[in-house]
Amino acid sequence: MNEEELINITGIIEKTNNQNIIQTLNEFKNTIESLNTQDGNNKFVKKCLNIIYNDVLSKIDELSNMEESRGTSIKLAFELQKIKKVTEMLPYINKKPKNTIFNEEEYMNIPNIEIIKLDQSDKIKQQLNNFYQKISLGHAYVSSGKQHQCQAMQCVVKNLKALYYMSNQEEANLAATQVITNPTLEHVLQLWRIIDESKIVKAGFKLQLEKVKLKKIIYIPRLFNQITLDYLHNFNTCSTDIPNNLLYQLAFRSIRLKQNENDIRVRVMCNKQIFKHKINNQDILQVVRRLTNSEFQVQKTQHIQQLQQPLTFFGASCVASRTDIREMGLNKVSNIIIHIHGGGFISQSSFSHQSYTRKWANKLDNAAVFSIDYRLAPEFPFPQALDDCWQYYMWIVHFGSAYFNICPKNIILMGDSAGGNLALGIIIRAIEINQRIPDKIILQYPALNLNLQDVVPSNLKSMNDSIIPMGLLMLCRQSYIKDESVIANDYYLSPIQTPQKIIEQFPKDFVIFVGSEDVLLDNSVEFVHYCKNNGLESIKLKVFESLPHGFQNMDIKYNGVMAANSANTQILDQVKQFTI
Structure with missing residues (x-):
């Protein structure tokens, strides 16, 4: 990451009082500065950091300037978790051999690889977004009712919540974002196995x-x-x-x-x-x-x-x-x-x-x-x-x-x-x-x-x-x-x-x-x-x-x-x- 990008990270840190943002971005920045002094796969690191710089940092900056609310807190926690994961990955990314092959033009342009265009990318993106809404409903449904010990009560709450989330997609998206910020194995198994274990879903x-x-x-x-x-x-x-x-x-x-x-x-x-x-x-x-x-x-x-x-x-x-x-x-x-x-x-x-x-x-x-x-x-x-x-x-x-x-x-x-x-x-x-x-x-x-x-x-x-x-x-x-x-x-x-x-x-x-x-x-x-x-x-x-x-x-x-x-x-x- 170049000097200008590091300055932008520093700017986000200096204008916020949110300790989670400050701590997470400082650790991220320190890791980058450490890697800048090492001989490693700078090409790989730069490609990965560009994803962070173009997507995640701008969202953190935007969310840090918004009025605090439940929705803002959930979205911010999700973006900060991305930074934490990348901070953990960067040292391993830097150790990859410099001749490592990946999705870049010089490696894709061989007779063995064919790129197939199925439709306009914006149309496919819209189709996927509609599909992902159903995935969010699934996350929200599975995560609801867990505060109750009684299985019968859990079932009642889940079904009521399902009706609520179906009529309020934004709340479903928030519930899904909250649970996938730090997903548990229990949640993943319940969601991914639902098609085999839920009689209703199976019948549908x-x-x-x-x-x-x-x-x-x-x-x-x-x-x-x-x-x-x-x-x-x-x-x-x-x-x-x-x-x-x-x-x-x-x-x-x-x-x-x-x-x-x-x-x-x-x-x-x-x-x-x-x-x-x-x-x-x-x-x-x-x-x-x-x-x-x-x-x-x-x-x-x-x-x-x-x-x-x-x-x-x-x-x-x-x-x-x-x-x-x-x-x-x-x-x-x-x-x-x-x-x-x-x-x-x-x-x-x-x-x-x-x-x-x-x-x-x-x-x-x-x-x-x-x-x-x-x-x-x-x-x-x-x-x-x-x-x-x-x-x-x-x-x-x-x-x-x-x-x-x-x-x-x-x-x-x-x-x-x-x-x-x-x-x-x-x-x-x-x-x-x-x-x-x-x-x-x-x-x-x-x-x-x-x-x-x-x-x-x-x-x-x-x-x-x-x-x-x-x-x-x-x-x-x-x-x-x-x-x-x-x-x-x-x-x-x-x-x-x-x-x-x-x-x-x-x-x-x-x-x-x-x-x-x-x-x-x-x-x-x-x-x-x-x-x-x-x-x-x-x-x-x-x-x-x-x-x-x-x-x-x-x-x-x-x-x-x-x-x-x-x-x-x-x-x-x-x-x-x-x-x-």
């Missing part, structure tokens, strides 16, 4: 979804060596250590019903019937032999004799009609979409992402969509979500064709945000233990770097981001990485650290989609350059102008963002290009 969301011919939930067993902290890198290259006979028993079962707490929940969607009416034990037997590299024979115990009878996939209600029976056994589906949802590792589900996964199921020919519900942090920290996804992937690869009329010739792995991080974890694991690698990969705004000390300029966009406000990234990271002995730049957590020998084996058909206003944009730009320079020259990055993080979920029928619909259409077109 269902009304907006496309109808799809086939949508079923299955529960798959854990059959493969688990990914744990102890065996994150010291792993066995065998895919499973389960004894042959037990593996057969575990694999040959109905997957329509949850049989134990360790089963993994998966949502299956397709535009035609793909379930097999009867499961042939010989199909399972062949897979077990292949996995164990043995000539395993089924032991004639009473249990196995019972299992060898044709297994009904659904039980008594496997087939709903004769029409379904006629469709069984038709040409096998050869394109398998393996989808992993986002939600900061702490929330959301396959259900909450159906606004676009159902469209995939309806509009993709010869394709089936499998979407997992992995375990969430903080209840289940790293690497338990990754292990769920690994078990799910391996089951589809090895056992999927025994239960479904599918032939996984072409596996397309897809994941958004946290799901993108987990998708890369699957690929890395498959490469390291010599398993089937997905044929294509499409990621949407993936979380590529969980080391929050490794700050890039786009991260500061979280200061004004209604989806990922400042402080939320830290909450997600702390919830997911419980064991501090796990280094955040481990490549299973931060794929941007993946070794070259692994990147060289990534699928050649690899596309990342991200918005230009995404807080994770710079990580995607850096990752694409990193992959390109380490043997994956075919990787592509497609940047949608004016869209923020999480835009896919903004494509809903009522009060949605039209630009998000356009972006999702282009993502679907990319999936179609990848199908065979």
